[in-house]
Amino acid sequence: MNDKPVREYFHNIWKTVYTILVGMRISLKYCFAKTVTLQYPDMAPALQPRYRGFHFYEIEKCIACDQCAKACPVDCIYIEKSGPRKLDKTTGIAVGGAMTRYAIDYAKCMFCALCTEPCPTDCIHMGNLHDMSGFDRQSMIVEFTELATEGLQTPQPIWMQRDRLPEWAKETKESWVAFEHSDDKLTGQPEARLEKMRGALVESAPPAKKK
Ligand code: SF4
Ligand code: SF4
Numbered sequence: 001m002n003d004k005p006v007r008e009y010f011h012n013i014w015k016t017v018y019t020i021l022v023g024m025r026i027s028l029k030y031c032f033a034k035t036v037t038l039q040y041p042d043m044a045p046a047l048q049p050r051y052r053g054f055h056f057y058e059i060e061k062c063i064a065c066d067q068c069a070k071a072c073p074v075d076c077i078y079i080e081k082s083g084p085r086k087l088d089k090t091t092g093i094a095v096g097g098a099m100t101r102y103a104i105d106y107a108k109c110m111f112c113a114l115c116t117e118p119c120p121t122d123c124i125h126m127g128n129l130h131d132m133s134g135f136d137r138q139s140m141i142v143e144f145t146e147l148a149t150e151g152l153q154t155p156q157p158i159w160m161q162r163d164r165l166p167e168w169a170k171e172t173k174e175s176w177v178a179f180e181h182s183d184d185k186l187t188g189q190p191e192a193r194l195e196k197m198r199g200a201l202v203e204s205a206p207p208a209k210k211k
């Protein structure tokens with residue numbers, strides 16, 4: 001009697017089971033691993049120090065040179081100004097034309113950070129906010145010039161605009177309002193900075209020429 005078909009039959013079953021086990025090796029490993037559930041937003045997410053989140057933008061230092069927009073691979077930065085702007089080196093504040101628009105379309109942004117590299121005044125940074133939701137595509141466009149009127153350098157997610165917040169979210173929000181991300185002499189002086197931020201939205205005299 002020829003037992004080859006029987007052997008082939010069981011061999012095929014073994015091959016099937018073996019290839020499934022090989023394919024599922026990684027998944028199986030995770031099936032038996034300890035699960036970690038983070039109760040977000042009650043608990044703070046563990047973000048790495050170099051995490052690239054929604055931008056921080058220091059409008060008062062921006063000279064509207066378009067370098068960030070030109071570096072952006074998906075053309076999602078929109079800049080408009082009423083005239084040329086120049087950095088006053090004595091104050092570290094940009095003067096001249098008004099910033100009429102600085103917006104980023106986060107429906108397109110891929111958080112590559114290429115826009116932060118060429119900025120001559122170091123005023124656009126990747127932030128630590130990872131969460132922003134909206135009800136339509138239009139709400140994904142963040143108008144940083146409008147945020148500046150409220151003294152904000154970065155957008156806030158809808159849920160963070162509530163009064164009752166978990167402790168970590170309260171601290172994060174306070175650090176944004178205190179401008180702790182700005183590494184200059186106005187850090188810790190929110191009122192003075194707010195005045196400078198609003199100053200970027202109107203035209204100002206160019207810096208006096210040194211004799
Ligand atoms: S992070 Fe990248 S995609 Fe987003 S605005 Fe900057 S350059 Fe453009
Ligand atoms: S590169 Fe910097 S200074 Fe120039 S427009 Fe962009 S943010 Fe403003």
